[in-house]
Amino acid sequence: MTNTIADIEDADVILVTGSNTTENHPVLSTFVKRAVKFKGAKVIVVDPRRIKMTEFAEHWLRPNLGTDVAWINGMMHVIIKEGLQDDAFIQNRTEGFEELKKQVEKYTPEFVEGVTGISSESLITAARLFATAKAGSILYCMGITQHVSGTDNVKSLANLAMLTGNLGIPGGGVNPLRGQNNVQGACDMGGLPNVYTAYQSVSDLAIAKKMEEAWGVSGLPTQPGLKVTEMVPKAHDGDIKALYIIGENPLMSDPDLNHAEKSFKHLDFLVVQDIFMTETAQLADVVLPSACFAEKEGTFSNTERRVQRVRQAVTPPGRCKDDWWITCAVATRMGVPMQYADSRAIFEEVVKVTPSYAGITYDRIANEGMHWPCPTTEHPGTPILHGQQFTRGKGKFHAIEWIPPAEQVDEDYPLYLTTGRVLYQYHTGTMTMKSDDLNNRAPHSYVEVSRRDARTYGLKDGDHVSITSRRGKIDVQVQIGDKAVDGTVFIPFHFAQGAANKLTNAALDPVSGIPEYKVCAVKINKAA
Amino acid sequence: MNAQQTLSINGHDVSFQSGQTILEVARQHHIDIPTLCHLKGTTPTGACRICVVEVEGARTLLASCATPAASGMKVQTESPAVIEARRLIIQLLLSSGNHNCAVRGSDDQEWTAFQLKVQGEDGSDELCPVWGDCRLQDLAYRYQVSGERFAATPTRYPMETVNPFIVRDFSRCIQCGRCVQACNDVQVNNAISFGYRGPESKIIAAGDRPLKDSDCVFCGECVQACPVGALVEKDVRYTVRPWETEKVRTTCSYCGVGCQLYLHVNDNQVVKVTGADVAPNHGSLCVKGRFGYHFVSSPERLTDPLIKENGTFRKASWDEALDLVAGRLTQIRDAHGGDSIGVLTSARITNEENYIAQKFARAVLKTNNVDHCARL
Ligand code: SF4
Ligand code: SF4
Ligand code: SF4
Ligand code: FES
Numbered sequence: 037m038t039n040t041i042a043d044i045e046d047a048d049v050i051l052v053t054g055s056n057t058t059e060n061h062p063v064l065s066t067f068v069k070r071a072v073k074f075k076g077a078k079v080i081v082v083d084p085r086r087i088k089m090t091e092f093a094e095h096w097l098r099p100n101l102g103t104d105v106a107w108i109n110g111m112m113h114v115i116i117k118e119g120l121q122d123d124a125f126i127q128n129r130t131e132g133f134e135e136l137k138k139q140v141e142k143y144t145p146e147f148v149e150g151v152t153g154i155s156s157e158s159l160i161t162a163a164r165l166f167a168t169a170k171a172g173s174i175l176y177c178m179g180i181t182q183h184v185s186g187t188d189n190v191k192s193l194a195n196l197a198m199l200t201g202n203l204g205i206p207g208g209g210v211n212p213l214r215g216q217n218n219v220q221g222a223c224d225m226g227g228l229p230n231v232y233t234a235y236q237s238v239s240d241l242a243i244a245k246k247m248e249e250a251w252g253v254s255g256l257p258t259q260p261g262l263k264v265t266e267m268v269p270k271a272h273d274g275d276i277k278a279l280y281i282i283g284e285n286p287l288m289s290d291p292d293l294n295h296a297e298k299s300f301k302h303l304d305f306l307v308v309q310d311i312f313m314t315e316t317a318q319l320a321d322v323v324l325p326s327a328c329f330a331e332k333e334g335t336f337s338n339t340e341r342r343v344q345r346v347r348q349a350v351t352p353p354g355r356c357k358d359d360w361w362i363t364c365a366v367a368t369r370m371g372v373p374m375q376y377a378d379s380r381a382i383f384e385e386v387v388k389v390t391p392s393y394a395g396i397t398y399d400r401i402a403n404e405g406m407h408w409p410c411p412t413t414e415h416p417g418t419p420i421l422h423g424q425q426f427t428r429g430k431g432k433f434h435a436i437e438w439i440p441p442a443e444q445v446d447e448d449y450p451l452y453l454t455t456g457r458v459l460y461q462y463h464t465g466t467m468t469m470k471s472d473d474l475n476n477r478a479p480h481s482y483v484e485v486s487r488r489d490a491r492t493y494g495l496k497d498g499d500h501v502s503i504t505s506r507r508g509k510i511d512v513q514v515q516i517g518d519k520a521v522d523g524t525v526f527i528p529f530h531f532a533q534g535a536a537n538k539l540t541n542a543a544l545d546p547v548s549g550i551p552e553y554k555v556c557a558v559k560i561n562k563a564a
Numbered sequence: 565m566n567a568q569q570t571l572s573i574n575g576h577d578v579s580f581q582s583g584q585t586i587l588e589v590a591r592q593h594h595i596d597i598p599t600l601c602h603l604k605g606t607t608p609t610g611a612c613r614i615c616v617v618e619v620e621g622a623r624t625l626l627a628s629c630a631t632p633a634a635s636g637m638k639v640q641t642e643s644p645a646v647i648e649a650r651r652l653i654i655q656l657l658l659s660s661g662n663h664n665c666a667v668r669g670s671d672d673q674e675w676t677a678f679q680l681k682v683q684g685e686d687g688s689d690e691l692c693p694v695w696g697d698c699r700l701q702d703l704a705y706r707y708q709v710s711g712e713r714f715a716a717t718p719t720r721y722p723m724e725t726v727n728p729f730i731v732r733d734f735s736r737c738i739q740c741g742r743c744v745q746a747c748n749d750v751q752v753n754n755a756i757s758f759g760y761r762g763p764e765s766k767i768i769a770a771g772d773r774p775l776k777d778s779d780c781v782f783c784g785e786c787v788q789a790c791p792v793g794a795l796v797e798k799d800v801r802y803t804v805r806p807w808e809t810e811k812v813r814t815t816c817s818y819c820g821v822g823c824q825l826y827l828h829v830n831d832n833q834v835v836k837v838t839g840a841d842v843a844p845n846h847g848s849l850c851v852k853g854r855f856g857y858h859f860v861s862s863p864e865r866l867t868d869p870l871i872k873e874n875g876t877f878r879k880a881s882w883d884e885a886l887d888l889v890a891g892r893l894t895q896i897r898d899a900h901g902g903d904s905i906g907v908l909t910s911a912r913i914t915n916e917e918n919y920i921a922q923k924f925a926r927a928v929l930k931t932n933n934v935d936h937c938a939r940l
Contacts, residue, residue, distance in 0.1 A: 040844070041821065042843060042844065061820070062821075062850030063844075063848045063850055064821045213821075217816060217817050217818055218820075218913065218914065218918070222909055222910065226919070227934060227936045228936075229934060230932065238932050257903075261932030262906060264908055264935040264936070267906040276904060276906050276933070277900055278905045278906070279905070279906045279908065280889075280905065281907075282907070282908060282909050282917070283909075284909075284911075284936065286908065290937075312859075312862075313866060321892075322888055322889050323869065323870040324885060325865075325868060325869060325870075326866075326913075328859070328865075329914075330814070330817075330827055330860045335915045336815045338815075338820055338821060338822025344822055345813075346815050346914055348812070353861075353867050354866070355867060355869070356866065357882070359913045359917040359920075360914075360916055363917070363920045363924045364920060364924075366886055366924070369887060370928050382920060386915065404842050459781060459851060459852075462819075462852055466859070470864065471858040472858070473728035473798075473858075474728075474856055476728045477782070
């Protein structure tokens with residue numbers, strides 16, 4: 037997030053898109069709901085499903101799946117046409133405005149209505165509301181990123197924020213909500229194929245040299261590596277021979293699971309380090325048992341870039357070890373000694389090679405976490421990014437053309453499928469499904485169907501149906517729901533029985549490598 | 565700007581800013597005024613009146629949580645009149661429900677009958693489930709009163725136990741309304757409100773339905789707000805007593821909000837979770853953070869390194885497993901190059917562990933094939 041969670045309560049208008057906030061970030065959603073209830077903030081929800089947040093919204097715009105660039109361009113068209121843009125901000129802080137202006141010219145409300153299904157009046161009203169807000173905040177989640185055009189979608193939202201001068205101010209910002217607790221930290225720490233910690237490029241020879249000195253090694257690779265979504269097909273082709281997987285369950289979370297499973301079986305060697313025998317661990321040659329969050333010391337970085345402490349409350353079961361201990365032990369046995377007394381010692385090394393974390397210490401965050409960038413031990417941390425200027429100087433507008441999703445409905449597969457989470461379960465369920473209480477509220481997979489679609493297909497609540505896409509077939513129960521909109525069904529991806537990702541499309545965003553989980557074409561049949 | 569002004573509390577001059585209530589001024593200067601219904605961050609309702617203070621010149625005692633501080637005010641927080649008023653409120657509350665902890669008093673005949681009745685309704689032969697962790701009990705001790713002064717009132721509504729998370733024990737509800745504010749004004753889930761009137765009054769979900777059939781999302785904010793034993797986590801009732809547990813502050817392991825919480829530990833097990841009153845969540849949690857801790861002590865946890873042989877796993881020592889992993893990875897790296905190996909690190913392990921994982925990939929395997937599944 038460019039801004040903080042608390043900051044949401046300072047926004048006058050909050051644009052929530054591709055985020056089922058009340059279920060996936062429940063506590064963060066309370067800031068939005070309080071802003072509406074007590075501060076008179078207005079919410080614009082742009083989402084294909086009638087999620088809970090629509091009840092708090094002034095406007096709910098319901099786009100067809102995979103048409104985000106179109107409605108965002110449409111809003112910007114309206115804003116520029118009516119002269120509602122923030123000229124001073126554009127002038128002083130950005131470049132590329134003319135190209136953007138030219139690009140969005142053809143995105144008239146009428147044209148956008150044809151693509152997105154959002155009525156031109158709603159688009160205009162929403163655009164005006166957002167543009168005239170003193171502080172407008174944009175919140176988004178996987179509904180924006182999990183598309184072939186995910187990177188374009190994110191850039192488009194940044195365009196909208198810059199156009200309206202909503203960056204670097206309290207109550208503004210472009211705020212991605214991170215799904216898992218330490219996504220931010222995994223990225224910050226260089227758990228990415230092209231960067232070291234703090235997004236330092238692996239191809240920058242000066243950085244590589246700095247790392248070699250800090251780590252006492254030589255010959256660090258300078259070619260960016262493979263993304264997870266590239267590793268899996270390469271495993272299938274035999275180019276990747278071994279995978280070392282820590283705390284992840286790609287065999288539930290990957291798109292097009294049937295293909296992923298075949299790929300994993302092609303590996304010469306698979307190591308999985310986890311707290312449970314997951315679907316992925318089943319396929320491993322060696323499984324290494326690790327400690328869970330309640331059993332270890334360390335830090336997590338939350339979605340607002342706040343680095344917070346994790347503390348040990350109980351001892352791990354059996355012979356489980358901290359993940360860092362295990363990886364270090366393997367490294368040492370491979371001839372590169374990696375030895376640390378504890379997590380604090382590792383953190384002390386982290387801050388030496390990570391400029392944005394340089395001023396953070398365990399002692400400083402003992403009671404309350406701090407926001408990076410925090411370059412020195414005197415620096416108070418940075419709650420709001422881009423206050424005076426952008427990292428690269430001027431913010432660049434990107435002129436972006438809408439491209440349709442990779443898969444469209446047709447006669448054979450007449451319904452759109454979108455996937456997501458439910459409140460009572462988390463990710464692939466390895467943790468939440470150990471709680472009978474949570475299972476009691478969300479016991480199994482289901483397909484959510486609108487009333488009209490249910491009538492069309494002759495379905496009742498609880499009916500068993502099979503859902504088929506070009507890649508696979510699953511059996512689930514029907515849940516007729518108010519959240520669903522005609523022509524689009526929803527399946528949560530948590531469950532191994534009725535795994536939504538047997539159906540989803542592995543088509544990738546060319547830049548981020550994120551698969552298009554949010555759109556694919558399916559058909560629905562009553563179970564015989 | 566808010567001008568600095570002064571008033572006197574218990575004879576001491578203290579400064580305050582306009583807009584502050586007497587309670588806020590007192591707390592800021594470490595003067596303790598007891599409260600029951602007041603919930604931080606919400607509009608005061610003045611429901612319980614336990615926070616009353618004596619203000620010179622005022623005709624009645626004033627609820628400090630709802631009275632704005634004014635320049636030159638002379639406030640007494642523990643005058644005889646204040647104490648008398650508080651004692652009466654506590655006595656009334658104690659007699660109006662199944663408050664069967666020791667503060668009920670024990671020197672008359674009625675005691676045994678009362679205990680038997682309560683234990684029957686509780687389905688337990690223990691004292692109140694929040695004994696030792698109750699604001700009403702604290703106050704009864706502080707002001708040395710028991711519940712004997714007034715006759716006990718009958719229990720009007722049976723306990724609700726039909727949802728998996730929260731037991732609603734109306735017999736111990738003191739109608740303070742904190743849960744209603746927690747639900748409507750803090751979490752804004754709008755699931756519960758005051759229902760019925762007068763002595764029939766009850767906290768209800770819409771249509772007086774059980775929580776499980778209401779808009780309740782089981783965030784547990786109301787449980788954390790309840791000052792007494794009327795709302796208790798189901799798994800905690802009678803099994804977790806505060807003096808047997810130890811609290812450890814940490815960060816939630818589910819979503820990216822990173823709520824700060826306390827793990828309550830008894831006998832090396834996490835038995836309860838509560839929200840910590842600091843940023844970003846200021847005490848709030850959601851159902852996963854508050855009730856989703858069972859996986860930690862699940863019997864399905866892996867406990868030993870496992871090596872697959874002929875398609876099945878067998879337990880191994882760390883030495884054997886680590887040697888095998890290191891040996892095979894070395895072999896593959898040396899034969900096919902580092903780029904034939906990939907490392908998937910995790911959005912669920914710590915920063916330190918992510919750092920180690922990418923360092924391992926780059927410095928040991930000599931590949932940048934390191935990623936995590938968080939975008940999936
Ligand atoms: S658990 Fe949460 S939603 Fe349910 S009644 Fe309590 S505060 Fe409201
Ligand atoms: S349930 Fe608890 S918080 Fe709610 S009114 Fe009763 S005593 Fe107060
Ligand atoms: S308590 Fe809920 S909202 Fe808070 S971090 Fe945990 S999962 Fe997220
Ligand atoms: S705490 Fe002030 S009236 Fe209840």
